[in-house]
Amino acid sequence: MKAVHFGAGNIGRGFVGLLLHEGGYEVVFSDVAAPLVDAINAETSYTVHAVGDGGGDTVVTGFRAVNSQLDPQAVVDELATADVATTAVGPNILRFIAPVIYAGLVARSAELPPLAVMACENAIRATDTLRDEIAALAGAGWPAVAAKAVFANTAVDRIVPGQPEGQHGVDVTVEPFFEWAIEQGPFAGAVPSIPGAHFVDDLTPYIERKLFTVNTGHASTAYFGARAGIERISDALADPEILAAVRSTLEETSAVLIARHGFTAEELADYRATILRRFQNPELPDTVWRVGRQPLRKLSRHERFVGPAADAAERGLSVAALLGTVGAALAFETADDPEAVELQELLRTTEATALVTRVTGIEAGHPLFDGLVAAVTTRQADLA
Numbered sequence: 001m002k003a004v005h006f007g008a009g010n011i012g013r014g015f016v017g018l019l020l021h022e023g024g025y026e027v028v029f030s031d032v033a034a035p036l037v038d039a040i041n042a043e044t045s046y047t048v049h050a051v052g053d054g055g056g057d058t059v060v061t062g063f064r065a066v067n068s069q070l071d072p073q074a075v076v077d078e079l080a081t082a083d084v085a086t087t088a089v090g091p092n093i094l095r096f097i098a099p100v101i102y103a104g105l106v107a108r109s110a111e112l113p114p115l116a117v118m119a120c121e122n123a124i125r126a127t128d129t130l131r132d133e134i135a136a137l138a139g140a141g142w143p144a145v146a147a148k149a150v151f152a153n154t155a156v157d158r159i160v161p162g163q164p165e166g167q168h169g170v171d172v173t174v175e176p177f178f179e180w181a182i183e184q185g186p187f188a189g190a191v192p193s194i195p196g197a198h199f200v201d202d203l204t205p206y207i208e209r210k211l212f213t214v215n216t217g218h219a220s221t222a223y224f225g226a227r228a229g230i231e232r233i234s235d236a237l238a239d240p241e242i243l244a245a246v247r248s249t250l251e252e253t254s255a256v257l258i259a260r261h262g263f264t265a266e267e268l269a270d271y272r273a274t275i276l277r278r279f280q281n282p283e284l285p286d287t288v289w290r291v292g293r294q295p296l297r298k299l300s301r302h303e304r305f306v307g308p309a310a311d312a313a314e315r316g317l318s319v320a321a322l323l324g325t326v327g328a329a330l331a332f333e334t335a336d337d338p339e340a341v342e343l344q345e346l347l348r349t350t351e352a353t354a355l356v357t358r359v360t361g362i363e364a365g366h367p368l369f370d371g372l373v374a375a376v377t378t379r380q381a382d383l384a
């Protein structure tokens, strides 16, 4: 069995590639970073180091890498005979890999079982987004292309930080915890062999619980930490005020998750406690800069802050803590992140009400609008 995985970065090697290997697949990594592709091809094995309580090493073998920028045809050829295609490139990159997957499906024999396509990104229905990009490329030919693939949404959870200096080869340091939930309906019973994953009937509660708890809490910690001049995620949560603010934010998202999906208060309290312990892992070298990356994406309409806050406001639930976190996100400044630079430029040049709608997609008249405008106005006053 063969899997083509797009994006040989942190989660690609440290989680998706590892679980595919454990499922018995030969893994072909596709990436655009030439030094990374070369480094992978220079090794016959790499080790995933899970650090912290319950950690340990796992060795991955049976992989190679192709450079999809230098040799897209090689990726097309691999896809034509693969069983599985996964991605971990970032939600905004999916449209750039859609043409390669489309070409791979065109080249694929209709006699083969369908290619299982699963986007493993931090976004709601990322695989549907990828499928829609491919369908747009196929146009009238879509039914024939669609018949050669199964598209399933997934939720992936494992903290894989930026990698420490001096680590061997393409080894990866990760946290011990992991979860990979995949919707099973599209497979009509023939689910791929991935023992580390679990297949569920309805993915929405899983991906929303993950994005609106793990990722809301993580990004909140990053933005409060960055504003306080703290570098590491675990250090940020050692600050009692930041810990309290993150807890309050997550209590608000939990209230939304209970209303939307019927989780019990107890199970979400347990889930929150677990993820806070994960963030506090002192052996994980994770930074506020990685976790806070791409603040414009994170502040967008269906993402980890505005998604749950908009729903909470519509339901008359509290949004005070979420708005406080948005305020911290608006203060995220680093010259290394183009979205952070663009956000600060927008804050300097754009009137508050226009900025709110442009960045968050929330319009005047929505019950969250005035709170967002107040957060923007406060940040603009600080910048003046």
Ligand SMILES: NC(=O)c1ccc[n+]([C@@H]2O[C@H](COP(=O)([O-])OP(=O)(O)OC[C@H]3O[C@@H](n4cnc5c(N)ncnc54)[C@H](O)[C@@H]3O)[C@@H](O)[C@H]2O)c1
Binding pocket: 006, 007, 008, 009, 010, 011, 012, 030, 031, 032, 033, 036, 068, 088, 089, 090, 091, 093, 096, 097, 120, 121, 122, 156, 157, 158, 159, 160, 161
């Ligand atoms: N790191 C984590 O803890 C984690 C956990 C769960 C989900 N995710 C999600 O996984 C995705 C990747 O995150 P990451 O932390 O691994 O990022 P990363 O930057 O470490 O890896 C992304 C990789 O994608 C490659 N890439 C970029 N454009 C490409 C293209 N057109 N074709 C092929 N490869 C391309 C990059 O070169 C890089 O190697 C994101 O959506 C992220 O939200 C990350």
Ligand SMILES: O=P(O)(O)OC[C@@H](O)[C@@H](O)[C@H](O)[C@H](O)CO
Binding pocket: 122, 156, 157, 158, 159, 160, 214, 215, 218, 219, 290, 291, 292, 293, 294
């Ligand atoms: O990858 P992002 O930028 O959407 O979010 C940053 C982190 O919160 C994220 O990568 C987590 O480490 C991961 O989602 C844990 O499963």
